[in-house]
Amino acid sequence: MTDPGDQTNKMAEIAGLAASLADRILEKHAAGTSIPPELFKMLVRAARILHDHSVPWPPSVEFVVMEVGRRVAEAQASGRAVVIDLPSDHDAAKR
DSSP states (O other): OOOHHHHHHHHHHHHHHHHHHHHHHHHHHHHTOOOOHHHHHHHHHHHHHHHHTTOOOOHHHHHHHHHHHHHHHHHHHHTOOOOOOOOSOOGGGGO
16 A cells, blocks of 8 residues: 555655756756757656646746747647747746
């Protein structure tokens, strides 16, 4: 039988890793460097695990995932190519 505390600890670790990934994406964006697709895929996978376990996303994770989703939807609706440029004011995501 699994200890409920183990599950809580695992989810806290995944939330921390997801926040680190989101922060790294925001740092790379702010520096003007390209963001490897694998980095974003890892973030999405971590966010999905958190969502599936009803664990709230850290603010930076929510910011990156929602912003990218919004921009993809806008690009698709207008028939443009999907290129994501995150806003430079991402400090609000860390609050």
